[in-house]
Amino acid sequence: MKRIGILALQGAFKEHINVIKSLGHEAIEIRKLEELDNLDGIILPGGESTAMGKLLNDFGIKEVLVNKIKNGLAVWGTCAGMILLANELDGDEAHLKVMNIKVRRNAYGSQLDSFIVKEVVEGVSKKEIPMVFIRAPYIVDIDENVEVLHKVDGNIVAARQDNMLVTSFHPELTDDTTFHEYFINMINELE
Numbered sequence: 001m002k003r004i005g006i007l008a009l010q011g012a013f014k015e016h017i018n019v020i021k022s023l024g025h026e027a028i029e030i031r032k033l034e035e036l037d038n039l040d041g042i043i044l045p046g047g048e049s050t051a052m053g054k055l056l057n058d059f060g061i062k063e064v065l066v067n068k069i070k071n072g073l074a075v076w077g078t079c080a081g082m083i084l085l086a087n088e089l090d091g092d093e094a095h096l097k098v099m100n101i102k103v104r105r106n107a108y109g110s111q112l113d114s115f116i117v118k119e120v121v122e123g124v125s126k127k128e129i130p131m132v133f134i135r136a137p138y139i140v141d142i143d144e145n146v147e148v149l150h151k152v153d154g155n156i157v158a159a160r161q162d163n164m165l166v167t168s169f170h171p172e173l174t175d176d177t178t179f180h181e182y183f184i185n186m187i188n189e190l191e
């Protein structure tokens with residue numbers, strides 16, 4: 001059983017907690033510095049990255065979180081979580097600056113605000129995975145140490161760099177647990 005922290009300052013954290021528990025793991029809501037101790041991994045949920053970035057500062061946990069990730073703590077950012085992890089944002093000030101990706105917020109514009117696709121993600125699963133995009137970002141540039149896991153319409157929507165996983169979409173809003181299981185496997189591999 002793994003101890004998985006879920007940043008619970010804002011956004012879709014309850015849904016991640018439910019999935020992690022349903023897979024038989026411990027889910028810890030993270031709002032305070034002490035709660036970052038003894039985690040096997042942490043999920044940064046979707047929501048509003050600007051608000052979450054500010055709250056990380058206000059709650060005094062940003063610096064410690066950055067250090068833990070740099071020291072190898074497994075982290076998965078979904079949607080706004082991806083934006084938080086990026087080294088660089090297209091047109092905005094970056095937040096945690098830990099992953100070698102450049103991310104464009106609200107990349108699909110207002111016309112294609114929210115949509116769902118079902119596709120096979122090579123290397124993750126043989127079956128199609130439903131992917132929910134809500135005012136989603138995508139990755140516009142990566143360094144060579146970043147592995148692209150999936151593209152939709154030619155845009156990078158899932159990627160991994162060592163202990164860091166990011167997805168533009170929200171697996172926690174579907175009943176498909178493949179990406180949560182992938183994250184748990186990633187933690188096992190890193191140990």
Ligand SMILES: NC(=O)CC[C@H](N)C(=O)O
Pocket residue numbers: 045046047048049050078079080081083105106134135136137
């Ligand atoms: N679903 C989401 O997490 C949306 C992200 C949001 N558009 C942001 O910029 O933070």
